[in-house]
Amino acid sequence: MRKVSGMKLTNRLVAFVTLIVICAIFIVFVGGALSFRKLGQDYLTHYLDGIVEVIDQELADPQGSQGLSRWLPKLLKASNVIELEVGSDSGVIYAFKGLQKLPDPNILHEGYYQLEQNPGFYVTLKSLPPYTEFTYSIGAMSSISLAIMTIILGLVWGVNWLRQQLQGSELLEERGRMILAGRVEEHAVGDEKEWPATASLALDQMIAELKDARQERSRFDTFIRTHTFLDQLTGAANRVLFDSRLQSALQDQETHGAVILIRLADWDELLAEQGKEQADELIHDVGMILSNLIQRYPDTVLSRYFDAEFAIMLPQQSVKEVRLFTNQMLNALERLLPPPPLEPDNWCHIGLTTFASGERRGRIMDEADMALRSAQLQASNNWFAFKKEQQGEDARGSVRWRTLFDAVFNANAIDLYQQPVISALDGEVVHRELLARIKDENGVQIKASRFMTAVEQVGYTVRMDKQVISKTLASLKQLPPDEVLSVNVNVTSLLERDFVRWLRDELLQTPRMVLTRLSFEVTEGALVKHLDAMRPIARMIVGLGCKLVVDQAGRTIVSTHYIKDLNVDFIKLHRSLIREINLRQENQLFVRSMLGACGDSRAQVIAVGVENEKEWNVLKSLGVAAGQGRYFAPEMSLAKQLTEDVKPTKFLFRSSHKK
Template sequence: MRSSGVNEIIVHNNSHQVYQLKLPTSYNAWDTLTNQRYVDAPLMHHPGYSLKMVYIDPTASYTRSLETMFPVTVSIGLMILVLLFSYRWLREQTLGLEKLERRARKILGGERENAVRGDVHEFPPNASSAVDRLLSDLADAREERGRVDTLIRAFAAQDSRTGLNNRLFFDNQLTTQLEDEGAHGVVMVIRVPDWESMAGLPGKREREEYRYSLVNMLSTSVMRYPSGLLARYFQNNFAVLLPHRSLKEAEGFASQLINSVSAIPPANGIDSEEVLHIGISLYHYGQSTEQVMDQAEQAARNAVLQGSNGWFIDSNPVPEVVRGSVKWRTLLEQTLARGGPTLLQKEAVSVSGEVHHHDILPYIYDGGQALPSAEYYPLVQQLGMAESYDRQMLLQIIPLLRHFSAEKLAFPVSIDSLLQRSFQRWLRDTLLQSEKSLRQRILFELSEADVSQHIDRLRPVVRLLQGLGCHIVISQAGLKVVSTSYIKQLQVTLVKLHPGLVRNIHKRVENQLFVQSLTGACEGTSAQVFAAGVRTKEEWQVLKDKGIAGGQGDFFAKPRPVSRV
């Protein structure tokens, strides 16, 4: 009865009580009169008899349930507390393992730069210390590899005495210029005093400082031209290459050099009026490197014969088109008004012979003359129109992605534009309007020299582009002596060799060494090395032997208008 909640049973025969059973009276806080119920039912097998039962209704309130469930609830609560403390203890024991696993996952994902430092709570501690040691050794090896790559670049391109470009590198760049249809510009040979002949005179230290200041002045002056190149050509002769520049600009540059010499403090044994003798020669497509340099050197000799600081212009007539800043601005604004530059394309082919992507080449036209981006884009940047041109370029590229079905398109973008907040927001919004399958086929080409100079500021925008599915391509690799650390820091997709390194590479061991070093720097990353400007089968064969993944150039296909594809 107690387990059923029945307190009293009474059996009646008509009006007489036959039997009564009642539990002993004891106070229970859970049992109240409001919870008691009465039932009076006849006994069917005993006519005239009825059963009256007094019981506690468990559904009348929560008191009965609480009385019954209280021990169970306490037991469950204790079990939960035990489980919580056990989980906390187990969590503390496995936290070190989880931290080590999380760091290992980052390392496998390529985030080695951010995962070098371990946590003191990692477990087991010996495994954590071993990973730290290996990562530290790997970082040291990477730095050493970067220094070796830089030394290899310096060996292939730099003069050991002055730190400028050497004659071989200068000739490669000039040869590449002369092989491009429509190329033109200025070559200058600058003759300075013969320092070796003064070695026995007093004041050697002053002359060394004077020479250092003179070389620094020449280098600083050439750096004002985006595509300018300065090299120590032979002993006391320096050579300057100014692509797509006119004779008027060359004379202005020479005059600036003459005026800058007077600001250098004089040195014993050096006549300040006999320091710079400049020979100026124009070049154009179709000439040979030897012919251009002979003309420039002859002009330099004539400048020496004139006496005092000055320059002499080669007398061989070369047709040139001179455009002032006003004409350039008008031409560039008209191009924007017409919808942007004219686009040409050429295929980039992998070593297996398949088309890897299409390289988009922007051209503008001045009448019937086609001007490549190497000629007009420095003026675009100088006139502050880079952002407008890059926006127009992207607006032309996105429709082409549908035209080229499943193939990738690579096109150049200015670093100046990418560093502008307004352009970054516009670029993000524009790319988000296209489906991800299209964004994954966009390759942004950035100049290696500009990337190395602004790598810290470029990281956020590069992460943005890669987060949207786009790819980063580094172009003109090898043009400047810079570190290859950007390959891992920016996780680039492609690295394209400068055409000057590719030219006659089967004859130039130092360029082969550089290419082999660059392909080695890309090992263990997602980056691949492509060659630009391949012209002959011999060049292509040597490049494949050195481990590149593909190439582009006239050997594969010449540029074609996009509309004809």
């Protein structure tokens, strides 16, 4: 893989030009110095040759040899000759030695000459090299100094000119660095000064096309999921999604609720007399009424089960609340005037039944259908409930829930349980999701899936999230440095300014090494609904070093453009998509669609609710990054882990593994 160069193009060119100029100056300087030295040596040799020639001529004259001692010392001193000796094989006839003090005798130039006019005679001398006593002179070296200064000034001007010319290239390079850093949206359009202009324009066009392709891909993924799990006329869930959600709810522990069937009478006659357009309009109106009524009940599923039949699943609601809701629904539907041949007093019939964890889905739907037929026998707009024994459901009202929550919060008695998320690649623990639990007045433990609805109804969401986050931060400081925790936070709390300010202060007071081991989980539906308000909060969480996890992905059919928009780290699929995925091609299609939506981002897909090896093998073949569920490990108390100092577990998957 190619790596980004750490040196800018302009710096490279400037360094290259500067190096070339400095090398040229150095070469010229060395060459000039050698030439200067050679000229000095040649001048000294020529001058000494003249002295020897004069001595040779004087010795040839019978009278000249007698005057050497008179005029020769002055000549030698003027010529910087330190020592001179004239002699023959018979001996020395004249010797001279100057009185100058030399710092280093090794610098003397030595010469030996045979006299041409006096065969057998020789002259040896030692003289100072040329320019040894010279110092720098501005006057003498002014031309060279001026030349060097001119070159330096020219180099500075040339470098500045080169930087100005390549400023556009630097802008283009910096933009490329920002794009590689993931800041594509901020640098989608380049500066007009970028150079080469063709490369800048091409980059603009490619980013625009990539952005459009991502949006188109998101729309296509949403289209696939919509046509797979939603009814096209009403926008409600279809039968496939409803059965999947009901099956998932029945397999969860400590789950209860109700299934309601709403059937429109004389549907075939309405189609025959009024046509499909009029019939579709009635279905749309009924779907709008039902959709508005279920808004105040979280995790409720509305489905167009058949052409003229709707199904509603109300989880975690008491029988009293379900009956109240059914009455309200019937009153709302009766205010709707159906077209003929439907009778205004006998066109809508409702059947309901309750369910609890462990029951079979087919039996629940049969009970609801029998209740619906009983309502039809009454020949009027009416509802009927299937009579069955209630399995110890908790019918607390708001006052009792509020009293219980006050006691729990005042005593700081929230229990945190953890369940590991296991990597599909190497079996290592990615992080541990924290699950809140409380105990009622009798000491019976209650899961979050049962009391979170009540927490929202009584307005204690912020108090709950504050205590859970505070306990999580305290636990992180006690756990080993390789443990990573993930805590669930309600989007309702994150929309409160005081809570966000409190959260920011708590995170700022926590060491960075601890924050990198903390993840925040938010539900997908609420996140997309309040996406604009969640953007700055998500940036704050990620900026402080924490990770962002989107939970319950796929529970509602929404666009996935938020994955790239918020820099999400993990996407956790809703457990209803995982149950028996080895037998459900439509769920596999949904998972493939989600994996495709995360393909060009850093987000990794995690499967939640893995129960057996068959499901896990299919999920791994699809390409999920990690899994979570009872197949790997049950939920365990975090306090127990702190006491026992449990280290991260490595899970090895084998084809013979049974859970």
